[in-house]
Amino acid sequence: MHTPRRGFLNTILSSSFAATAAAVLYPIWRFILPPETAESAELSATVERAAEMPPNSGQIFRFGQRPGLLVHTPEGEWRAFSAMCTHLNCTVDYDPGARMIICACHNGVFDLSGRNISGPPPRPLESYSVNLRNEDVVVSKV
Numbered sequence: 001m002h003t004p005r006r007g008f009l010n011t012i013l014s015s016s017f018a019a020t021a022a023a024v025l026y027p028i029w030r031f032i033l034p035p036e037t038a039e040s041a042e043l044s045a046t047v048e049r050a051a052e053m054p055p056n057s058g059q060i061f062r063f064g065q066r067p068g069l070l071v072h073t074p075e076g077e078w079r080a081f082s083a084m085c086t087h088l089n090c091t092v093d094y095d096p097g098a099r100m101i102i103c104a105c106h107n108g109v110f111d112l113s114g115r116n117i118s119g120p121p122p123r124p125l126e127s128y129s130v131n132l133r134n135e136d137v138v139v140s141k142v
């Protein structure tokens with residue numbers, strides 16, 4: 001007579017334990033494994049009407065899941081970089097007065113080739129290739 005009740009309780013306890021374990025382990029598992037994103041598949045982005053940017057200007061654009069920086073140099077060349085600072089991932093921007101790429105977080109400075117030339121950034125910015133297509137600029141991973 002006790003056996004069916006004990007079996008029922010064991011089933012309930014086992015189910016509760018399994019549900020609790022799943023509730024605890026699933027977030028840990030999701031945290032450990034990187035999310036599957038289309039980021040690596042996003043190899044190019046189009047900056048519409050970028051040809052209207054005057055020389056000596058910059059523009060932040062979306063490059064996959066991250067920001068990119070398109071620079072129209074004072075000499076009229078186009079350059080594109082990851083806009084994520086190599087120090088602590090703040091977003092960099094083009095400074096037309098200094099004619100440099102700067103990171104306001106800790107005064108990091110990059111030249112127009114993306115090289116880290118001052119401040120704490122340990123590496124150059126990732127650079128991308130740039131192609132003009134009519135009024136648009138197409139930025140692609142190198």
Ligand code: FES
Binds near residue numbers: 121
């Ligand atoms: S995050 Fe750019 S200099 Fe620190």
